[in-house]
Amino acid sequence: MSTTTVGDLLDRAELLARALRLTRAEITADQWRSFDATSYRLLHDLVGPERTGNHEQIVSHATVSRILNGYPSPLSAPNPQATYNARQAASHLGVSRATVAADIRESRLPATYDGRRYSIKATDLPSITEVHPADPASTHPLDRLSCTLGVLVDMVVTERSRTTNIPGLDPLRDDAQVAPVMARVLAMTVVAARHALAHIPLQDADRPLAIARYAECSLDAIGDVGRPSALTRVASFAPPSSPRGPNEQLETALRAWASLARREMARTVPSTEVLRNIANQARHLYAVNARLVADSFTRGHLSEHAAESVHDELREAAQVMHALQKQWETVTTATRPGHEYVTATTNLHASLSAIERDILLPGEKVDISRRVDVDAALTDLRYAATDLVELTHAGAQLPEPLIRSEQLFAPARILPSTMERVHDRNHGRYVAIRLTEGAALINATQEGSRAAQEVQATLEISKGPIAAIELSTHSHALVTRRELEPATGLGGPDLL
């Protein structure tokens, strides 16, 4: 597995913060500044831009914004593209808001005014201190902590740059999910600042003292927000470039497929062949997931109840996806699928099929280097289930605009006959479908989106400790493996 989540990085950072207690080595002002600047960048990127529109969101965002704005004179701008309002610029410079306003009026500080507030580019603010990134080769826990938080910043920036508007799948735009992560960062900042106070030369101690006070005060302001946050599940993937073995191949194939599927869906007029294939691939992913769940149950890693419930959910969702691909088959945008996507989906199909075959073989018949690590494969498929939530949600937004812009066609012969269509019907032509004629498709895409969300939720629950109830008492399981397994092998009379 080459997948890291926000939660993994936070856990690692907390271990490093804990390790600070065990080190007596002095730290330099540079080491502290690296941490200080990284901590601010992380808080800044977690809080993100101001909310507009929804009053409730604006109010809830005000709390976290206030905490960020209270950061004492940040040492450097979080990123060159950032802009500040007068209050933030004042905080950054360690001066009053009136001083910033005076500087702007007297043209000492460039700014734009939109009628309500000033906007000041981060690059126009005078840099107080030169901050170097922490040395990644250093073994000092504070440097390692700074580097870990730096990686976290990159993940947050990448996640924020994704254009998703799926309810529940955009934790960075939900302050209730952001606050617990901010609280953990602030707690680590308190620990690091207190450590710095004890180990930094006295003449440099003012800054850690100010940050320790700020972080403690902010922790109180943020309140008891609890630890769980959907943000901790945000993942970053780095699949191997030369995958070895079925697990690495699956991971690489999944990442490439998900990324290219997103790209295909972002085309101005996406290919319905791709949309159909995504539904089909979703069904295949659920099928393999069901096989792996059955295997997990057999090996005693999953309780009977959990296995049964996951299996049922997957079967139901697979049926919905099959119905969805049948709906996409009835229409076309006349856009051909991209070659890169076809290669990626072919690789994924091959990888999933190989895993299905291996799972069915008795253990001794599988080469040890080719044996599937079922738990790792299930983890990869759980991430894929999240990709499917996004893809199916995006897919559900497509039919209506495509129909309204007359980009979705079907053979005139299968559509209701009208006077205008007689000619097209007689000549075997395709015609643009009407909104009422696309009702079944629209419905199927929405069903697909809902099913993907349900599967994702079920898989998330199934990985928890509750699902892993011991199997030893279930020697006479009510549900046998055969019942849990999907049909095996190729069926059908006189098939090939």
Place this chain on the structure above:
Amino acid sequence: MTDHPSHSPASPETACEDTVAQACVHIDAAARQLEAAADGDIFSPLLGLAGQLALIRGGIDPTIRAVVDPEDLLGPTAHTDQALSLLDSFPPSDGQTDLLVWTLRLAELHDALVAAGSEQP
């Protein structure tokens, strides 16, 4: 865009259709047969193969579909064989520039189909 409602993928009615369209009809027929052979098993591997065939057909021409022919005597492998021979017989200087790539993809899938067939009990 013209619809190609072939009554029988290999019937004389389609003989006059252009080669690529005929190949597409064969590919689509193979996909449909695989789907039918899955016999309602939603987790059947055949559905995955059918999906891949449909995608290749869509890459060659997204507007062609075969109509189900109850009298069809060919199986999925034979339909794919036919499609491959038709595509291979197509003059290289004609047709869409990436037809060669789609033909290669189909040939690879054909091998997977044959392998899947050999795994039958």
